[in-house]
Amino acid sequence: MAKSSVQYLCSECGWSGLKWYGRCPQCGEWETIEEFHEAKPASASRTAAPGRTSRTLPASAIQTAAKPITQVSQEDVARLHTGYGEFDRVLGGGIVPGSVTLVAGEPGIGKSTLLLQTAGNIARAYPNQTVLYLSGEESQSQVRMRAGRIDATCENLLLASTTDLSTVLALIEREHPTLAIVDSAQTIISQDVDGISGGSTQVREVASALIDTAKTMNIPVLLVGHVTKDGSIAGPRTLEHLVDVVCQFEGDSQTALRMLRAVKNRFGPTDEVGCFDMSGEGIEEVSDPSGLFISSADAAVEGTCVTFTLDGHRSLPIEVQALVTDSALPAPRRAVNGVDPSRIAMLTAVLYRHGRVNLLSKDLYVSTIAGGQAKEPSCDLAIVAALASAAKSSPIARTTCAIGEISLTGQVRPIPRLEHRLREAARLGFTTAVTAPLRKQLHIPGLNIIEASSLRDALEALGLRSSNRRVSADAHIPTERK
Template identity: 75%
Template sequence: MTRNATQYVCSECGWNGVKWYGRCPECGQWGTIEEFHEARPLATSRTAAPGRTSRTQASPATLSGNGAAKPITEISTESTKRIPTGFKEFDRVLGGGIVPGSVVLVAGEPGIGKSTLLLETSGNAARENSEKSVLYISGEESQAQVRMRASRINALEKNLLLASTTDLATVLGMIEQEKPSLVIVDSAQTIVSQDVDGISGGSTQVREVASALIDTAKTLDIPVMLVGHVTKDGSIAGPRTLEHLVDVVCQFEGDSQTALRLLHASKNRFGPTDEVGCFDMSGEGIEEVSDPSGLFLSTETTPVDGTCVTFTLDGHRSLPIEIQALVTNSVLPTPRRNTNGIDSNRLAMLSAVLYRHGHVNLLANDLYVSTIAGGLAKEPACDLAIVAALASATHSKPIDRTTCAIGEISLTGQVRPVPQLSHRLNEAVRLGFTRAIVPAHRGRRDIKAVTGLQIVEVSSLRDALDALGVAKSR
């Protein structure tokens, strides 16, 4: 028997409570709170596949193996053999591969390529281990639709099993029956448990589905990869407990207008969270980009005014970003400030600092600042390259293509130090840069070890513009 309780759930962010609100207290959206009756099952009615013993009905005889308590000194410390995904970029983000028994959540915007990435991963895993099967469960597409996409991305393998269902008990039954080496569930918000009342994708359903899949993964030592939907603000749909329950949370991001895709882990119990994987989306599927350094640089070899190159950090990776600026006379009462890949508020602040401390007046001009190929230059270390590109465009003085600028600019016009400067400079040397404008810092030893690069240390914005050759003639 079950006990009914009236719950109110936000259809936008998954918030739930016992009181109705016109405006969601979590996401602030109006008219998204809906009433439903949640059926809270008793301890003996836990969702389970046929023939599967409930956790609350376990006898002392079943408490063995991983379920039994052991002295910590008797637990083996041998490393678990990870399962390769077939993508070195994906393996590095996960910390070396998929850990058996782990649950990985891959979230991203619609159409970004989550299903394609995991379907290609399942094909690679099935091809790597032909003795065991890989189970791909789709709650959004039919088997024929998944098969069409698998043939397009070359993921057709005999031991890759496809299933199309939204019933949780059926999913658990197939996992226990097949005992595959890897399970893909696309997506967590489409699977529904019959033991719990609530809308599909609601907080109650998502919590129940995640708990059951995690329990199965840990019990059978089978890794499970879940596809997660995101809301309009980019957060993962459903209750926040979903991110707490899983072992790894990966965000698959990218601009829909470009083919570049970035994968990074916001949570990882088995590896670092500062690694970033780069992928290229094409008609034949997803290809990894092992060296993305050249993606954010233009192919122009001759110096052009209004451009400057900087180096930003994305995890352990140092990526070159080319800043392009265009300055025109404005005919509007309020000049335009259009940006792409750069924070517009940061641009407004830097233009004011450039006017006050660099003697470059851009307050009455239209400013257009952009990056190459959808790169992001929102790190404070990109400030010096942004003001250099603006000054270069204003005075029509090009900056040499082999010169880069790295540094943060304060409101007082000082050039402040940036973290891991030597890592950025080593990448600049590898790409053929011969000169770097960096912040001055006394007693610095990290940049002294960088060879093959002329390093010019500056302490103020005016000195940096002079070193780059884009300062206003005195």
């Protein structure tokens, strides 16, 4: 009896087996096991002995010889520049020839627009070569309409609209472009395997065929990928293992800011982030996004404080705003945006116990500017300072920033790469920085560094000195010191 080629594959973790389960035995996710039919290899690639089938080539047919690693050339590969400095930063300096890059993101976030503009930039930079854009979601006229709107039209930019994998591979082999873009992996169908478009079987087969073509012809391929409702990349998890680079294109639909992050990169770092601005004319890179996350007000405003976070190798200023009001409800309200809600509850208790500022019965509203994220522990001191400033109606100077993590004991703890953050603060014009005690002495021109070992010291340095009152351990309001 012939062995069945049917297997069952988990779309979340890549587990495979011969039996279907409602729950994956490896990752524990429900309803992720799907039927998988392995593709039949071409007969020319097989050597069959009597009575059995084998994929192994005879020794005489092997063309590639194994060699010692010390004899392998170390020549630097000339990367293909995308025309976006931010995109090149995320990729590690540009697109590596023969690589396959997966760009994933939510619907309407701008994946196709970014890659179409990238295709136009490369086509203009290399007028004697071609760039191939293959769309399985839009017709040629629809792509042409968008290209005209974002100024990405060039004679050597070739468009094709197809959902057949064989046609895609044939076009790449015939045109031999400098860059091939496939939009998207979930819309291309292979006739050699069963399954619906976008299923695990089809996506895996399409990715394997494109990777094989890219490596064989040394042509870089940018592959668009869809995401599921929870934000993970659609299709089997093995798709991310097969490709060379995985990038996430993120952003808030309410703002024009877009972030490109490298989740996996075989040719560069994975902690870089690129900033872009989405508009009706396309996507523009933001080489210095420091001014996006702070307000433009010149005068000091109560309830605001600026901190500095790290996103990859880039330090970004984040302005935290807080509003404190009397509560008319039995349970005071806590509304946050861009801040961890559980962190707010903890910091409120620490501020009450060690900072002598009682906000337990108040409604608290904490937010960041322009969709910035203040969820790093280094933002604790700025959040507490903004809350204390709002509660005391005492503004903090616009040229002062606060960077540090606060523990449950009221101590201000040091954070990683503090020097990098402080130098960025000095570059943006900040003159005072309240931080945790330094491990080594730093001298940054134009910046006065105030070290605070406790929350009380930090509030005093920020001009938020509390009154001469102490907090009673068994009361909900401060009591007079005896």
